[in-house]
Amino acid sequence: VVRFSYVGCYVDFTGGVRDLNELSGVTRIGEYEIISSRCVSNTDMSHELCSSVCSLGGFAYFGVQSGKACLCGSSFGSQGKANESDCSTKCRGNSSQICGAPWRNSVFALTYPNQNFYKMLKHSNFTVETSKTSSWPAAAPSVMDCLARCSAKADCQAAVFSQRLLACHLLAFAYPPASLTGPDWTLYQPIRHHGGVSPELVFLFALLTSAACKLLNHSYLGCYVDNTNGSRDMTGLSGLKQLGKFHVQPAAPLVNSDEMTIELCSSVCSLGRFSHFGVQSETQCFCGNSFGSQGVAAKDDDCNKNCRGNPLQRCGGINRNSVYSLNYSN
Numbered sequence: 001v002v003r004f005s006y007v008g009c010y011v012d013f014t015g016g017v018r019d020l021n022e023l024s025g026v027t028r029i030g031e032y033e034i035i036s037s038r039c040v041s042n043t044d045m046s047h048e049l050c051s052s053v054c055s056l057g058g059f060a061y062f063g064v065q066s067g068k069a070c071l072c073g074s075s076f077g078s079q080g081k082a083n084e085s086d087c088s089t090k091c092r093g094n095s096s097q098i099c100g101a102p103w104r105n106s107v108f109a110l111t112y113p114n115q116n117f118y119k120m121l122k123h124s125n126f127t128v129e130t131s132k133t134s135s136w137p138a139a140a141p142s143v144m145d146c147l148a149r150c151s152a153k154a155d156c157q158a159a160v161f162s163q164r165l166l167a168c169h170l171l172a173f174a175y176p177p178a179s180l181t182g183p184d185w186t187l188y189q190p191i192r193h194h195g196g197v198s199p200e201l202v203f204l205f206a207l208l209t210s211a212a213c214k215l216l217n218h219s220y221l222g223c224y225v226d227n228t229n230g231s232r233d234m235t236g237l238s239g240l241k242q243l244g245k246f247h248v249q250p251a252a253p254l255v256n257s258d259e260m261t262i263e264l265c266s267s268v269c270s271l272g273r274f275s276h277f278g279v280q281s282e283t284q285c286f287c288g289n290s291f292g293s294q295g296v297a298a299k300d301d302d303c304n305k306n307c308r309g310n311p312l313q314r315c316g317g318i319n320r321n322s323v324y325s326l327n328y329s330n
Contacts, residue, residue: 001113002051002052002055002110002111002112002113003110003111004047004051004062004108004109004110004111005108005109005111006106006107006108007061007076007107007108007109008081008084008107009081009082009083009084009086009087009100009104009105009106009107010063010076010077010079010080010081010082010104010105010107011079011080011081011082011103011104011105012063012065012071012079012103012104012105013079013103014079014103017078017079018037018038018039018071019063019071019073019076019077019078019079019105020061020062020063020071020072020073020076020105020107021038021071021073022057022059022072022073022074023038023039023040023071023072024038025130025131025132026057026128026129026130026131026132027129027130028127028128028129028130029053029056029057029128029173029174029175030056030126030127030128030174030175031126032053032056037069038071039065039069039070039071040053040069040070041068041069041070042068042070042092042093043068043092043093044092044093045064045067045068045069045070045091045092045093045099046091046093046094046097046099047064047091047094047097047099047108048094049070049093050062050063050064050070050108051108051110053070053072054070054072054110055110055112055174056157056173056174056175057072057157057172057173057174058112058155058157058172059072059073059074059110060073060074060075060109060110061073061074061075061076061107061108061109061110062107062108062110063076063100063105063106063107063108064091064099064100064105064106064108065089065099065100065101065102065103065104065105065106066089066099066100066101066102067089067090067091067092067099067100068091068092068099069099069100071105076105076107077107082104086101086104087100087101087104087105087106088101089101089102113190117190117191117240117272118147118188118189118190118191119188119189119190119191120186120187120188121186121187121188121189122186122187124175124181124187125181126175127175127176127177127178127181128171128172128173128175128176128177129177129178130173130177132172133172134171134172134173134176134177135160135169135170135171135172135176135177135180136169136170137167137168137169138150138159138168138169138170139168140161140168141166143161143163143186143188145168146159146161146168146170146188147159147188149168149170150170150188153170155172156170156171156172157171157172157173157174157189157190158171158173158174158175158176158187158188158189158190159171159187159188160176160180160185160186160187160188161185161186161188162184162185162186163186164184165184174189175187191239217327218262218266218277218324218325218326218327219324219325219327220322220323220324221276221291221323221324221325222297222298222300222323223297223298223299223300223302223303223316223317223320223321223322223323224278224291224292224294224297224298224320224321224323225294225295225298225319225320225321226278226280226286226294226319226320226321227319228294228295228319231293231294232252232253232286233278233286233288233291233292233293233294233321234276234277234278234286234287234288234290234291234321234323235253235286235288236269236272236274236286236287236288236289237250237252237253237254237255237272237286237287238250238253239253240253243255243268243271243272246268246271252284252286253286254280254284254285254286255268255284255285256283256284256285257283257285257308257309258283258308258309259308259309260279260282260283260284260285260307260308260309260315261307261309261310261313261315262279262307262310262313262315262322262324264285264309265277265278265279265285265324266324266326268285268287269285269287269326270326270328272287273326273328274287274288274289274326275288275289275290275325275326276288276289276290276291276323276324276325276326277323277324277326278291278316278321278322278323278324279307279314279315279316279321279322279324280305280315280316280317280319280320280321280322281305281315281316281317281318282305282306282307282308282315282316283308283315284315284316286321291321291323292323298320302317302320303315303316303317303320303321303322304317305317305318
């Protein structure tokens, strides 16, 4: 999920110049039209809506202004900081939020998750219209190679791939230009761009970035409590239905296998380049980027279940995870 944090109130449009100006030359991103003043104007404007708009281009900052305007940029503050009291206009779409003021931007910083999970959209009608370069061809003989290249490129926001043409294009925005749409092309977006897409059109899978990183080893950290009051400690698989060839049980969220071993769970979680994994109750595998949210470590004796796929290994216990760290080459 894309996160944002407030930075401050900043001056805009001094001498007719925009402070946040990365929408210059862009006339449309997906469903959003960019007007001549280089912003998106919407009577439903809120911090969340502007965040969604600017994340389609992977911009580092967004600013909301005059209650309904949204601007995007990779930097801010070129015209100086304003008094906080200058930003006093309520957002049209959420009166509990402040959306700048005339020629004053309420500026926020955007933080993006790791781009290792993608969804597939076979029939997307949205495009980007811009005078800027918005796509680059990339030599990639398969979808996985194409997405590996996208994940390795900081300014790649999505990719399109044609199985018939064996062609890959990396995209500067979450949507392609019209020339890269049609039956030959399939759009792949990081899962941060998921609003408004019906489940029938979404296929979630993990990108195995073998070209970009290599799993070196795993290290045992201890036995930890899980499922206190129905809350899971390791929730990295939340929202996923499929992880490579592994089916994810979304309610838990976990991968369950009668062949579970420490090595198998390590392989599962490395597909998403998670930093930790936990094995539990003989057959269950959990992934996450943190652990221990439910207190100090449990007794090692609590993790007393043999792994179903290798009885010489321990795979946690009832509501107890045997937790390991994952180490990569980069």
